[in-house]
Amino acid sequence: MTNKNKQMALVEYAQRLGDNSLILGQRLGEWCGHGPQLELDIALTNFSLDMIGQANLYLGYAGEVEGKSRDADAMAYLRDELEFRNCLLVEQPNGDFGQTIMRHFLFSTFQHLHLEALQSSKDETLAGIAGKAIKEVAYHVKFSADWVRRLGGGTPESHQRMQTALDNLWRFTGELFETDGVDALLLAEGIAVDLSALQDPWNTAVQTVLKDAGLRLPKGQVVVSGGRKGNHSEHLGPMLAEMQFLQRAYPGLDW
Amino acid sequence: MTKSGKPKSTTAMTESITGKDSPEAKAFQKKIDADITIEPKDWMPEAYRHTLIRQMSQHAHSEIVGMLPEGNWIGRAPSLRRKMILLAKVQDEAGHGLYLYSATETLGISRDQMIEQLHSGSAKYSSIFNYPTLTWADMGAIGWLVDGAAIMNQVPLCRTSFGPYARAMVRICKEESFHQRQGYEIMIAMAHGSPAQKVMAQSAIDRWWWPSLMMFGPPDADSPHSAQSLKWKIKRTSNDTLRQKFIDVTVPQAEFLGLEVPDPDLKWNKKRDHYDFGEIDWDEFYQVISGNGPCNKERLDARIKAWEDGKWVRDAALAYEQKKQAAAA
Numbered sequence: 001m002t003n004k005n006k007q008m009a010l011v012e013y014a015q016r017l018g019d020n021s022l023i024l025g026q027r028l029g030e031w032c033g034h035g036p037q038l039e040l041d042i043a044l045t046n047f048s049l050d051m052i053g054q055a056n057l058y059l060g061y062a063g064e065v066e067g068k069s070r071d072a073d074a075m076a077y078l079r080d081e082l083e084f085r086n087c088l089l090v091e092q093p094n095g096d097f098g099q100t101i102m103r104h105f106l107f108s109t110f111q112h113l114h115l116e117a118l119q120s121s122k123d124e125t126l127a128g129i130a131g132k133a134i135k136e137v138a139y140h141v142k143f144s145a146d147w148v149r150r151l152g153g154g155t156p157e158s159h160q161r162m163q164t165a166l167d168n169l170w171r172f173t174g175e176l177f178e179t180d181g182v183d184a185l186l187l188a189e190g191i192a193v194d195l196s197a198l199q200d201p202w203n204t205a206v207q208t209v210l211k212d213a214g215l216r217l218p219k220g221q222v223v224v225s226g227g228r229k230g231n232h233s234e235h236l237g238p239m240l241a242e243m244q245f246l247q248r249a250y251p252g253l254d255w
Numbered sequence: 256m257t258k259s260g261k262p263k264s265t266t267a268m269t270e271s272i273t274g275k276d277s278p279e280a281k282a283f284q285k286k287i288d289a290d291i292t293i294e295p296k297d298w299m300p301e302a303y304r305h306t307l308i309r310q311m312s313q314h315a316h317s318e319i320v321g322m323l324p325e326g327n328w329i330g331r332a333p334s335l336r337r338k339m340i341l342l343a344k345v346q347d348e349a350g351h352g353l354y355l356y357s358a359t360e361t362l363g364i365s366r367d368q369m370i371e372q373l374h375s376g377s378a379k380y381s382s383i384f385n386y387p388t389l390t391w392a393d394m395g396a397i398g399w400l401v402d403g404a405a406i407m408n409q410v411p412l413c414r415t416s417f418g419p420y421a422r423a424m425v426r427i428c429k430e431e432s433f434h435q436r437q438g439y440e441i442m443i444a445m446a447h448g449s450p451a452q453k454v455m456a457q458s459a460i461d462r463w464w465w466p467s468l469m470m471f472g473p474p475d476a477d478s479p480h481s482a483q484s485l486k487w488k489i490k491r492t493s494n495d496t497l498r499q500k501f502i503d504v505t506v507p508q509a510e511f512l513g514l515e516v517p518d519p520d521l522k523w524n525k526k527r528d529h530y531d532f533g534e535i536d537w538d539e540f541y542q543v544i545s546g547n548g549p550c551n552k553e554r555l556d557a558r559i560k561a562w563e564d565g566k567w568v569r570d571a572a573l574a575y576e577q578k579k580q581a582a583a584a
Contacts, residue, residue: 022335029329029338032345033322034557036565038353041322045346049339056335073334097568153578154571161567246333246391253449255333255391255441 006189009182011066012085013192014126015075016182016228018058019086021133022076023236024107025051026243027094036097043143047104050136057129077247081237082230089172091227091236095165098151098158102165105144109205110176112137113198122190145209152213159214166210167218174223176202275300287488292418295361303487306480307417308362309378310489312369315355317381318348320373320554324388325397333391340437341394347430354426358419374559382540383466385548389458392445396459398438400467400505406431407501408471411491420489439508446512460509461517468532469540471498477537502530 028048035041060072070078089107094100115137118130151158177199179187186192210217226232246255279298286293293299322345329345332338356366372378383401388394409431412424445456472478472494484490502521509516520533542548 026330029342032329032342033319033326033349034561034564036561036568038319038349038356040565040568042346042349042353045342045349049342049346052335052339052342056339059335073336076335077333097565150575151568151571154573154575155567157567158571158574242330245331250449250451253333253452254444255337255448255452 005185007065007067009185010123010191011062012182013186014058014062014065016085017126017129018055018062018072018075019084020090020107020111021051021058022055023084023086023239024090024104025049025055026239027090027092028100028104030094031100040097044100047140047143050133050140054129054133054136057132061125061129073247077244081232081240084230084232084236084240085228086232086236087172087175088224088227088233089169089176091233091239092169092172093235095168096161098161099165099168101144101147101151102162103169104140105148105209106169106173106206107176108137108140108144109209110173110198110202112141113201113205114193114195117193117198121192126191148209148215149213152210152215162213163215166215170218171221171224175225175227178225178228180228284486287416287486290414290416290488292421293416294418302483303489304362306484306487306489307420308359308364310484311355311359311362311420312364312372313379313381315352315359315369316373316378317384318352318355320380320384320558322348323554323557324384324386324550325394327388328391328394331391332394337394337441344398344434344437347434351423351427351430354423355420358423361419370562374555374562376546376555379544380554381470382543382548383470384554385543385551386462386466387550389462390455392441392452392455392459393463395438395441395445395456396463398434398436399442399508400438400460400463401470402431402434402438403505404467404470404501406435407497407504411497414488414491416488442512442514446514456512457514460514464517465535465539466543468498468502468535469537471495471501473537473540499529502532506530 025048028044028051031041031044032048033041035044055076056072059075063070063072063075089103092099092103112134115130115134119127119134121127121130148162152162153159177195179195183192183195187194207217280300283293283298283300283303286297293303325341325345325348329338329341332341356369359369360366369378373380383404388397406428409424409428413421413428415421415424442456442459445452448456472481475481475493475495478494481490481493485493506516506521518533520531522531524531543551546552
C-alpha cells in the first residue's frame with residue numbers, strides 16, 4: 001500500500017466519523033427550545049453540543065491529513081451532499097421525541113462500541129479523540145436506553161410510538177456495520193475498527209433494552225444504505241442548505 | 256405548604272386583619288432593613304410572596320422564551336465554534352429557567368402552574384423576546400445589548416432580600432457575563448468585516464437598541480410595583496438609574512465598533528456626567544407587553560406546541576414510574 005492510498009483512506013475515515021457526529025449534532029440542535037420538558041431540552045442540546053465538538057475534532061483531523069488547507073469548517077460548510085460520508089440513520093428527521101430517542105439509542109450504542117475499539121487505534125489522534133468522546137457517549141447510551149425503556153413501558157400511546165420509531169429506523173442500522181476498501185486498508189494498519197466484530201455485541205446490547213421496553217424487532221426489512229458513498233436520503237440536502245447558508249451566501253468571511 | 260398547593264389564603268386573611276402593623280409584619284420589615292435574607296419557611300407578607308412569584312416566574316419564563324429567538328440561528332451558525340458557543344449559551348438559558356422555577360417553587364407554586372400561567376397569558380415574560388432575529392448579527396446584538404441589559408438588571412438582584420432568588424442570581428450572573436462577551440465578540444467580527452456584514456451589524460443595533468432600553472421597565476414615575484419592591488429590597492435599584500448606567504456603559508462600546516446608536520438626541524452631558532438620550536416610545540413597549548409585538552404569537556405558540564407535543568412523553572414517564580413503584584411494593 002502506498003502512503004498516498006493510506007492518506008486518502010484516513011481522510012475518508014475521519015470524514016465518516018466526523019460527518020456522523022456533525023449531522024446528528026445538527027439534527028439534535030433542532031430540538032433546542034422545543035423539548036417535551038426543560039430537563040429533556042437541556043439533555044438534547046447537550047448531546048448536540050457533544051456531537052458538534054466531536055465533529056470539530058474529526059473533521060479538523062481529516063483536513064490536516066489531507067493537507068489542502070481545509071479546516072474543520074471548510075469540511076463542514078463547503079462540501080456538498082455527495083461528499084458527505086455519514087450513515088443514513090443520523091440524517092433521518094427528528095420526528096417526535098420517541099423517534100429522536102430511538103435514533104439516538106441505536107446510534108450511540110453503536111458509537112460507544114466503536115469508540116471503545118478506536119481508543120486502541122494505532123493512529124494517536126483518532127485514539128485521543130475516542131478517549132475524549134467515549135466519556136460523553138457512555139452517558140448518551142445510558143440516557144437514551146433509559147428513555148427507550150421508559151417510553152416502551154409507559155403508556156399504550158408511548159409504547160405504540162416507540163414501536164413505530166423502531167420499525168421506521170431499523171432498516172438504517174445494517175449500514176452501520178458495512179465495510180469497504182477503506183476499512184480493510186486501515187484495519188490492516190491497525191488504525192480502523194473492525195466493524196464486523198461490533199455487530200454481535202451491538203445486537204445483544206440493543207436487544208436487551210428493546211426486550212425490557214417490550215418492543216419487538218421488525219422482521220424481513222431490507223437494509224437501506226449508501227450514505228458513506230454519498231448516496232443519501234432526501235433529508236440531508238435541506239439540512240445542509242440550512243447549515244451552510246451563511247458560508248455559501250457570503251464566502252470567505254470571518255464571523 | 257405543598258409544592259402544588261396555592262399560597263395559603265388564610266395567611267392573607269389574617270394579614271388583612273392584622274395589617275402591616277402586626278408584630279409579624281414589623282419583625283419582617285426589621286429583618287429586611289437589617290439586610291437579613293428571607294428564607295422560604297420564614298413568615299412573609301402575602302403581598303411579598305405574590306410579588307416574588309410574579310417577578311421570579313416572569314424571570315424564569317423570560318429565560319425559556321428567550322431560547323427561541325436564538326434557537327432560530329443554531330442551525331445556521333456560521334462556524335462550528337460559533338454553533339457550539341450558541342448551543343452552550345441557549346442551554347445555559349434553559350438551566351437558568353430551571354433554577355428560577357425551582358427557586359419560585361419554594362414560595363408554594365408548582366412549575367406546572369407557572370407554565371400554565373405563561374401559556375394562558377396571565378404571566379408575562381420579557382418583551383424583548385417578541386422581536387425577530389433576522390441576521391447572524393442579531394446573535395451578537397442579543398448577547399451584547401440584551402444580555403448586557405439583563406446583567407445590569409440582575410447584578411443588584413444577587414443581593415435581593417429573598418434568599419433562594421439571590422442565590423440563583425449569583426450563579427446566573429456569572430454565566431451571563433460570558434454570554435455578553437461572546438455577543439460583543441460577534442459584533443466585533445461583523446462590524447469590522449465585509450460591507451455586507453457591517454450592514455447586518457448596523458441593522459442589528461438599529462432594531463435592538465430601543466427594545467433593550469425598554470428592558471429596564473417603565474420610568475420610575477410610572478412603575479407600578481417599584482416603590483414597594485424597593486422597600487422590601489426585592490428590587491435594589493430603580494429602573495431609570497439602571498437604564499442610565501446601561502447607556503453610559505454601552506455607548507462607548509458602540510463607538511468602538513464604529514456603529515451608530517439610533518438616537519439623534521444621544522449626547523454626552525458634562526454637567527450630569529451622563530449621556531442624555533431621546534424619548535423612549537413607551538407606546539411600543541405597552542403594545543408589545545400586551546401581546547401586539549412582532550413575534551408574541553409565534554413565541555407563545557412555539558412554547559404551547561412544545562408543551563402539548565411533549566405531553567405523551569411526560570405522561571409515559573409518570574406511568575412508568577408508577578408501574579415501577581407498584582412492582583417494587
